[in-house]
Amino acid sequence: MRNISAISLLLLATAGWASGTGVCNCGAFMTTDIGDILIVELPALEAKNCDDHKGCSRACVEEVGSGGDLFAMAADGTDRTNGQALCDEMGKPIDNKLIYGYYELCGGPWEYTGVSSEQALCCDDNGQHQYCQME
DSSP states (O other): OHHHHHHHHHHHHHHHHHHTOEEEEEEEEEEETTEEEEEEEOOOEEESSTTOHHHHHHHHHHHHOGGGOTTSBOTTSSSSBHHHHHHHHHOSOEEEEOEEEEEEETTOOOEEEEEEOSSOEEEOTTSOEEOOOOO
């Protein structure tokens, strides 16, 4: 069954290359002592092609919206802030961490969009988004 899934995925990826379109993924990353970690990945977007790095990066910045403001309301239709959405994903206390926007085009490496959060992310012991000061 695993081989069938792998072959199906390969065929879908090949179809994307052949049709001239690509897949653009957007993610929010946080830097830790052990390296950068993906906190949340947004639903995939369609890219013009697999060479459209500027378009994919721009689409990810627009998809997140609110210019990196962690206190703006999240675009996911819930009644929570962007920061609270990230705290919910993390599920543990976070203290003074900037969040960085990245994109991935057609299964390539994650690349920095040039955009980070306006504020540091702080999540208390109860998973609640809090104001915090940069260190």
